Amino acid sequence: MDFAISYTKEQDQFRQEIRDWIAENVPEDMKEPIDGRDFTEGQYRFWREKHKELAAKGWLYPTQPKEYGGGGLNGEHETIILEEFDRARVVRSFSGALVIPPLLVWGTEEQKQKFLVPFLTGEKATWQRLTEPQSGADLANVQAKAVRDGDDWLLSGQNVFISGRPRPEWTPSGPNYLHGMAVTDTDAPRHRNLGFFLVPVPSPGLEIREMNLLPGHDQHAVFMDNVRVPGDHLIGGDHQGWQVFQTLGEVEHGGGGSAFPSDEAVDNLIAYNQQTKLRGSSVGSDPLAQQVTMNAYIDAHVDGLFAKRTYWMYENRKDIVFEGNVANVHNRDYECRNAIRMREVMGMYSLLDVQEPGAPHGGAQEVYQRDKAGQRHAGGSTNIARVILARRLGISRTQERPAPTPSSTAANSGS
Ligand SMILES: Cc1cc2nc3c(=O)[nH]c(=O)nc-3n(C[C@H](O)[C@H](O)[C@H](O)COP(=O)(O)OP(=O)(O)OC[C@H]3O[C@@H](n4cnc5c(N)ncnc54)[C@H](O)[C@@H]3O)c2cc1C
Incomplete structure (x- = not known):
């Protein structure tokens, strides 16, 4: 066959x-x-x-x-x-692909024309404004407040680790919006007290500062002090922000899969084993290097299959319950494992950066080491992804069903 x-x-x-x-x-x-x-x-x-x-x-x-x-x-x-x-x-x-599912599922026709079209045509961009100093893993513990002012809202609060290109001082400046939640009703119970807003950038009272973290300059701190947000920039009802976010989270946490999961780092590791000589033989002929590299290779292939399965299910509108979460946790865990394996096989060569003339593969391994250091937290922590998985599998105190996505609802997924 x-x-x-x-x-x-x-x-x-x-x-x-x-x-x-x-x-x-x-x-x-x-x-x-x-x-x-x-x-x-x-x-x-x-x-x-x-x-x-x-x-x-x-x-x-x-x-x-x-x-x-x-x-x-x-x-x-x-x-x-x-x-x-x-x-x-x-x-x-640069548009911010994760805002597309909530706009398709929760946006009105006017909001789709106003926001979705310029994102999909590459005209405008939005960054994801979710994590706050006090609400990361416990994301529903949002502290930012949104207060009604006529037809508008006034937003105040702080965020950290907000990813996005370009640098704040570059032109044309980006982003055009920050999407995320704020408390609209301080008396309402948890998960029913939030709105989901597209905050226009620039705005008086809004400040974005670069955070220079291990992976680079692409994370930012955001400060909002009575930032005026027009009423039509609220997606969903003024108590539905958590539900709108859940649609985004469903896709971000693996539910959309990946059409082409590739792993250049593993390809490089294989090439290193084949091409680098150690005491007259290739590195790959060393039994230990061989075992470690094959574990990296197997992990990458399993991960690719998980990602493709979920992608196929999403595109074909199959019921996705836990498959996206499995792929999500596996992906971020195996890349951390492979960062360690890379150090085991390549030793100090894995830490030579792009400036070093002798760095294998142009220094890609060093970039990988720094990127993967934050991998278990970017996009929501893997611990919490496991909590969600346990709820989906029915072994937790709380049960949870998947949130609606463009694939599972009448909202057009396009294909
Ligand atoms: C490179 C990078 C890019 C990012 N980009 C963005 C972005 O674009 N937008 C955005 O909004 N955020 C972004 N983040 C932030 C990211 O979503 C948060 O770091 C993540 O949600 C965890 O929140 P925290 O860092 O506040 O950790 P904390 O909430 O302080 O948690 C600390 C640790 O405790 C664990 N923990 C907490 N509660 C539990 C529990 N109940 N069970 C088990 N373990 C638990 C967590 O898993 C974590 O390991 C980014 C982060 C990184 C590193």
Whole structure:
């Protein structure tokens, strides 16, 4: 039996079209740098424009609904696009993909036209404003307040670790919005006391400061002091913010899967084993290095299968209960395991950064070590992801059902 993946003639032509576009449009110095800290303002400006071109071709958000600026393509198209983009180090959209599901499920038609269309066409961007100094793992413990003022709301509060490109001082400045929750009713019970807002940027009373963390400069602290937010920037009802967030969380925590899960770090580790000589033999012929590397390889493959399964289920509107959470926890745990394995096989070479002339693979391993240090917390901690999984499997004090997503509701997922 032949298990190889085969593509149709139409799909091969589609792939060629993408390769031709990349060859004509993406010069070497505009490709995603190995170390995100080396991403320049020039590259940012270049990609802001290129993303609009990609959106017009339907390649920026391939499977999102065409009527709102998405590509209206299918999962196979998206897989091919991501394969080619990954290979060519094409810089991904700045828009903030995670806000798309809640806008599709909870937004009114006017809000979809006003907010969703410019995100999907690459015109505007939003950052995720969730974590506060006092509410991270316990996310519902939001302290930010939203007070009614006529048709508007006045928001006050603080956030930390808010990810996003570009740097605050770059032009054109980004983001255009910050999406997240604030308490709209201090008397209402937990989970029924929040609204979900798109806060316009810039706004009087709003300050965004860069946080220089181990992975780089892409996290920020946010300060809001009576920031005026128009009434139509509230998504869902004024007590439904937690439910709106749950739709976002469902997809962020693995529920959307991945069309093209790749692991360049493991590819590099295999190449290192093959190509690097140690006392006359390749590193890979050392029994210990071999065992460790194969564990890294197996983990990466299992992870890819989890991610593809969930992607297939999401695109085909199957009931996803725990599959996304399993993939999410496995993904972040195995990458941490592989960071350690990389150090075991490569020793100090794994810590040589992009500036070092002798760094294997241009210093990618050193970037990996720093990135994975925060991996168990970025996107919600893996401990809490396990708590959610336990609830889904029915072994916890509390039971939990999956939140609605564009895949599980009538909201059009586009394909
Ligand atoms: C690189 C990076 C990027 C990020 N980007 C964003 C972003 O764009 N937007 C955003 O809003 N946030 C972002 N975050 C923040 C991230 O979501 C939080 O770090 C995460 O939710 C955990 O919150 P905390 O750091 O406040 O940890 P805490 O809430 O202080 O928890 C500390 C530790 O205790 C554990 N813990 C707490 N309660 C329990 C429990 N009941 N059971 C078991 N273990 C528990 C946690 O897992 C954690 O390990 C980012 C973080 C990082 C590192």
